[in-house]
Amino acid sequence: MTTVATMVPHSRPFIETDELQAAIEVLRSRRLTQGGMVEQFERGMAAYLGLAGGVAVSSGTAALEVALRALGIGAGDEVILPSYVCAAPLLAIQLVGATPRVVDIDLETFAIDPEAASQTVTSKTKAMIVPHLFGLPADLTALERLGVPIIEDCAQTLGAMEQGRVAGSVGLLSICSFYATKLLCTGEGGMVLSRDESLLERVRRLREYDEAPSLRPGATNVKMTDLQAAIGLAQLNRLAFFLERRSSIADEYRSTLDGTGLVQPIVPAGRTHVYYRFVVRLPHVAGGTDGLNEVIARFEGRGVQCRKPVFRSLHRYLELDGFPASEEAERTALSIPLFPSLTEEDLAQVHVALRSEWS
Ligand SMILES: Cc1ncc(COP(=O)(O)O)c(C=O)c1O
Numbered sequence: 231m232t233t234v235a236t237m238v239p240h241s242r243p244f245i246e247t248d249e250l251q252a253a254i255e256v257l258r259s260r261r262l263t264q265g266g267m268v269e270q271f272e273r274g275m276a277a278y279l280g281l282a283g284g285v286a287v288s289s290g291t292a293a294l295e296v297a298l299r300a301l302g303i304g305a306g307d308e309v310i311l312p313s314y315v316c317a318a319p320l321l322a323i324q325l326v327g328a329t330p331r332v333v334d335i336d337l338e339t340f341a342i343d344p345e346a347a348s349q350t351v352t353s354k355t356k357a358m359i360v361p362h363l364f365g366l367p368a369d370l371t372a373l374e375r376l377g378v379p380i381i382e383d384c385a386q387t388l389g390a391m392e393q394g395r396v397a398g399s400v401g402l403l404s405i406c407s408f409y410a411t412k413l414l415c416t417g418e419g420g421m422v423l424s425r426d427e428s429l430l431e432r433v434r435r436l437r438e439y440d441e442a443p444s445l446r447p448g449a450t451n452v453k454m455t456d457l458q459a460a461i462g463l464a465q466l467n468r469l470a471f472f473l474e475r476r477s478s479i480a481d482e483y484r485s486t487l488d489g490t491g492l493v494q495p496i497v498p499a500g501r502t503h504v505y506y507r508f509v510v511r512l513p514h515v516a517g518g519t520d521g522l523n524e525v526i527a528r529f530e531g532r533g534v535q536c537r538k539p540v541f542r543s544l545h546r547y548l549e550l551d552g553f554p555a556s557e558e559a560e561r562t563a564l565s566i567p568l569f570p571s572l573t574e575e576d577l578a579q580v581h582v583a584l585r586s587e588w589s
Contacts, residue, residue, distance in 0.1 A: 238579050240535040241411040244472065244571040252460035267456035267463065274466050275406065275421055279398045284423040285433040286459060290385045290407025292452035293420035294322035297381050297403045298357065299448045300432040303328050307356040310378065312342035313545040314556040319359045319383060320544045328356070332544050337555040338496045340509065341368035348376050360401065362387035364539060365506035366497065367397040374400070381405065386506040388413045389473050393500045403429060413472060413506055414465040416458035475570040476505040479577065483508050483566060486581050490588040508568040509539050515562050525564060525587065532583035539565040
């Protein structure tokens with residue numbers, strides 16, 4: 231196999247003059263910690279989702295943790311979450327001392343299966359973390375019927391619609407991540423958003439420990455800096471462009487892959503996809519994850535970094551059985567590079583690699 235000189239990475243942040251300028255201005259101001267930029271970023275995100283407000287924090291994981299604490303969730307409470315997602319939701323549940331109740335996904339959409347979730351609801355269920363994976367909203371309409379408070383995890387999905395509602399605007403609380411690979415990036419960072427001002431105030435009081443007359447149980451230091459928020463604001467101004475670019479690259483991938491037998495991203499009626507990831511399923515890959523690893527290695531040889539979109543299903547950490555859809559996704563799902571800073575040369579390289587693998 232010939233190796234190509236340049237590698238198209240799986241992800242690369244879009245950082246241009248606006249972000250550089252925003253960071254320089256904050257540095258010049260000498261006001262580096264949480265301040266006016268953080269407030270502006272919170273207002274901008276809340277306006278985007280049509281919510282009362284947002285509370286910026288240091289990461290998506292911290293956002294999940296303070297969201298759970300703000301709902302008063304702790305020891306003895308159960309929180310439902312899907313198995314096929316990164317470890318952050320599970321860690322957040324464990325950090326507050328609650329019990330995770332992991333359920334399987336709907337393989338078509340990679341999202342939490344509402345039927346499996348409904349079978350897991352008990353009198354101890356206090357919340358359900360609903361990640362919108364890869365840019366596609368979960369079936370919020372079906373999940374709402376369970377009557378369990380929803381924390382929408384929008385770490386991978388901003389601007390996508392479910393039955394006319396923007397993902398992130400439906401749950402009691404929503405969280406975002408602004409990690410370097412995300413739709414909007416600030417390096418590290420996160421936010422909790424809600425239409426409920428009293429919940430937001432509780433999150434604010436958990437985000438920092440200082441200037442309180444008495445110790446607040448659960449309070450910590452998970453603040454965002456103005457430096458991060460200024461970069462986030464510059465990114466938020468570009469979000470419409472980012473989503474347009476992602477959608478047009480997804481269209482190109484779809485036409486290249488048409489007729490190959492791969493399962494392309496599915497968009498159920500009433501939902502839209504923002505293609506945080508372009509994840510295909512390989513129906514004929516060999517058993518275990520060896521087949522997928524071999525495909526990833528061949529792409530690497532052709533100068534394209536593809537990835538398994540979820541490192542390890544959560545039921546495996548908890549040593550549980552009975553998650554066939556999550557395991558099928560682990561075995562067959564492949565994420566192809568899709569991000570707004572892909573150049574025409576990058577894209578040409580990806581298309582050549584796709585055609586060599588599947589023509
Ligand atoms: C669905 C989901 N939730 C939560 C997180 C956690 O975000 P962070 O990495 O900012 O802690 C991630 C991040 O990578 C994620 O993909």
